[in-house]
Amino acid sequence: MTATVTLGAMRPLEDAQEFVLGSCPPKPPVEVARADASGLVLAAAVVSAEVVPPFDNTAVDGYAVRSVDVAEVPVELTVVGEIAAGAAPDRPVGPGETVRIMTGAPMPDGADAVVMVEDSEHLGTDADGNERVRLSASVSAGAAVRGAGDDVQVGDEIFSAGVVITPAVEAVLASVNAQTVSVHPRLKVAVLSTGDELIDDGSPLELGQIRESNKTMLAGMLAESGCDVVDLGVVRDDEAELERVLRSAALECDAIVSSGGVSMGDYDVVKAVLGEIADMTWMQMAIKPAKPFAFGTLTRDDGTRVPIFGLPGNPVSSLVSYELMARPALRRMMGHRRLTRTSLVAIADADFRRQPDGKVHFARVNGVFADDGRYHVVPVSAQGSHQLAATASADAMAVIPDGEGVERNGEVAVLMLRG
Numbered sequence: 001m002t003a004t005v006t007l008g009a010m011r012p013l014e015d016a017q018e019f020v021l022g023s024c025p026p027k028p029p030v031e032v033a034r035a036d037a038s039g040l041v042l043a044a045a046v047v048s049a050e051v052v053p054p055f056d057n058t059a060v061d062g063y064a065v066r067s068v069d070v071a072e073v074p075v076e077l078t079v080v081g082e083i084a085a086g087a088a089p090d091r092p093v094g095p096g097e098t099v100r101i102m103t104g105a106p107m108p109d110g111a112d113a114v115v116m117v118e119d120s121e122h123l124g125t126d127a128d129g130n131e132r133v134r135l136s137a138s139v140s141a142g143a144a145v146r147g148a149g150d151d152v153q154v155g156d157e158i159f160s161a162g163v164v165i166t167p168a169v170e171a172v173l174a175s176v177n178a179q180t181v182s183v184h185p186r187l188k189v190a191v192l193s194t195g196d197e198l199i200d201d202g203s204p205l206e207l208g209q210i211r212e213s214n215k216t217m218l219a220g221m222l223a224e225s226g227c228d229v230v231d232l233g234v235v236r237d238d239e240a241e242l243e244r245v246l247r248s249a250a251l252e253c254d255a256i257v258s259s260g261g262v263s264m265g266d267y268d269v270v271k272a273v274l275g276e277i278a279d280m281t282w283m284q285m286a287i288k289p290a291k292p293f294a295f296g297t298l299t300r301d302d303g304t305r306v307p308i309f310g311l312p313g314n315p316v317s318s319l320v321s322y323e324l325m326a327r328p329a330l331r332r333m334m335g336h337r338r339l340t341r342t343s344l345v346a347i348a349d350a351d352f353r354r355q356p357d358g359k360v361h362f363a364r365v366n367g368v369f370a371d372d373g374r375y376h377v378v379p380v381s382a383q384g385s386h387q388l389a390a391t392a393s394a395d396a397m398a399v400i401p402d403g404e405g406v407e408r409n410g411e412v413a414v415l416m417l418r419g
């Protein structure tokens with residue numbers, strides 16, 4: 001395989017994103033049990049085979065009545081039975097009669113409305129042994145009755161392809177007895193970090209060593225994106241070992257995310273190995289941070305192309321690169337229609353000064369929705385690409401176009417990082 005090295009010219013972000021998305025098509029649909037589908041994206045519309053609610057039922061606890069019997073109130077009626085939720089009525093309601101009924105219970109024949117229990121007074125048993133109640137509210141036909149099918153009818157297309165299976169969607173699927181659904185499968189994504197300087201076993205650091213942190217972050221971000229994560233650990237600077245790990249990950253996983261080794265280092269094991277076994281493009285993107293980025297595919301024997309995202313090693317750059325490059329692509333593979341984070345126009349509560357350098361800057365910010373209804377942002381305290389401590393609690397990234405920056409009180413586009 002040959003590696004394409006883009007030197008000199010920086011690639012516009014949108015161009016790089018389009019290039020990556022083009023190699024990350026949605027995974028073919030699979031039929032899965034509803035219980036395993038939470039968070040996944042429907043690949044086909046769901047048409048209901050059942051009605052919801054399945055029968056006319058009461059919306060309140062009270063007395064099922066014939067509405068004509070309560071046209072004039074107060075009125076006394078004979079209580080001829082009781083229907084709890086889950087029970088079936090065993091007799092109709094005749095003139096002058098009522099049935100005590102609990103929320104959700106089926107309406108008995110004859111009754112066409114329900115008087116709330118708050119509007120009743122239990123009178124006890126009369127001389128003939130009949131239980132009597134006085135009702136003080138007049139209700140019209142249909143009052144407090146939830147008709148069969150007034151939520152979902154047989155044949156309704158309740159969800160279209162592309163809908164995300166949230167807990168509420170899952171509940172509706174349960175309510176119409178959809179036992180399986182056609183979805184884009186959950187992605188299994190391998191994550192690794194590379195470099196002999198990385199220590200992840202808690203041992204004391206020697207000069208030159210640092211603690212591994214990117215993989216910890218990326219594994220969490222992948223899980224947050226709805227992927228199953230396969231942690232490949234820290235792979236040492238050993239070509240044979242890295243090749244073995246990557247090849248085996250490509251057999252088992254739908255995508256691979258690595259951090260480190262994508263910049264200009266004289267000799268880099270990641271570059272050497274990926275250049276050998278995958279079809280990689282090494283880019284310098286016109287953004288800061290996260291300028292260096294690599295993307296490619298490793299082709300399995302069966303022809304499946306497994307995307308590989310080579311994120312930069314600097315921790316903040318790794319985070320930004322994941323957000324801008326890997327997350328949208330992985331979401332596309334999982335069938336999501338909306339690939340990017342929520343964006344909005346915010347008010348800069350501080351100067352966002354910068355110098356022209358041909359790049360779009362992504363400043364990490366904290367923000368609040370203020371009383372004026374606008375989102376107000378200030379930069380986090382440190383903006384270096386090695387200063388993850390400041391970025392970790394950022395709410396959003398402010399997009400500062402090439403130029404002199406944005407002045408305090410000016411408008412600035414932001415990409416939300418959470419929520």
Ligand SMILES: Nc1nc2c(c(=O)[nH]1)N[C@H]1C(S)=C(S)[C@@H](COP(=O)(O)OP(=O)(O)OC[C@H]3O[C@@H](n4cnc5c(N)ncnc54)[C@H](O)[C@@H]3O)O[C@H]1N2
Nearest residue numbers: 193212213214215260261262263264291312313314315317
């Ligand atoms: N001559 C140039 N040097 C650099 C350039 C450039 O354009 N020309 N770009 C800089 C930029 S921008 C970035 S970002 C970094 C990207 O470097 P690499 O992706 O090659 O990553 P490394 O060199 O391996 O590491 C960079 C930095 O990050 C630390 N790191 C790496 N992995 C981890 C990890 N898993 N956990 C925590 N920290 C990690 C590593 O120790 C380095 O400090 O290149 C610039 N250089």
Ligand code: MOO
Nearest residue numbers: 289290291317385
């Ligand atoms: O991507 Mo580097 O992002 O500017 O530190």
